[in-house]
Amino acid sequence: MSSDCIFCKIVNGTIPARKIYEDDQVVAFHDIHPQTPVHALVIPKRHIVCLDDLRDEDRTMAGHLLERVAHVARELGVAAEGYRTLINTREHGGQEVDHLHIHILGGRRVGPMVCR
Numbered sequence: 001m002s003s004d005c006i007f008c009k010i011v012n013g014t015i016p017a018r019k020i021y022e023d024d025q026v027v028a029f030h031d032i033h034p035q036t037p038v039h040a041l042v043i044p045k046r047h048i049v050c051l052d053d054l055r056d057e058d059r060t061m062a063g064h065l066l067e068r069v070a071h072v073a074r075e076l077g078v079a080a081e082g083y084r085t086l087i088n089t090r091e092h093g094g095q096e097v098d099h100l101h102i103h104i105l106g107g108r109r110v111g112p113m114v115c116r
């Protein structure tokens, strides 16, 4: 855990979040500034800064994380019509919170992938 990381604080309950799902390895919660009617974040409980910090030993957790993204999307009712998943990495990727997270964006059709 990183003491100044807001997502670690959500993991340990120091700051509140609208949690959707939790197990021993991952947590899912609603994004505080939703970009779409459904906007959730799924994160590993362990403080991993970004996708580039995943290592061989994280394979099992990373597979679980991805499978739980699909599970959470089903729970949120967006799976049938579809949703977008997004991982931003570091500065050029637009990463604002330095704790690995996967966005789930759904509830409406999102536009084509446009990078501006």
Ligand code: AMP
Pocket: 006, 017, 029, 030, 031, 032, 033, 034, 041, 087, 088, 094, 095, 096, 097, 098
């Ligand atoms: P990124 O730009 O990929 O790092 O996305 C970070 C996301 O975290 C943004 O969509 C923020 O709205 C969201 N966020 C920041 N703080 C919180 C919080 N306390 N609870 C829920 N979502 C948050």
Ligand code: ZN
Pocket: 001, 002, 005, 006, 007, 008, 009, 046, 047, 048, 098, 099
């Ligand atoms: Zn963290």
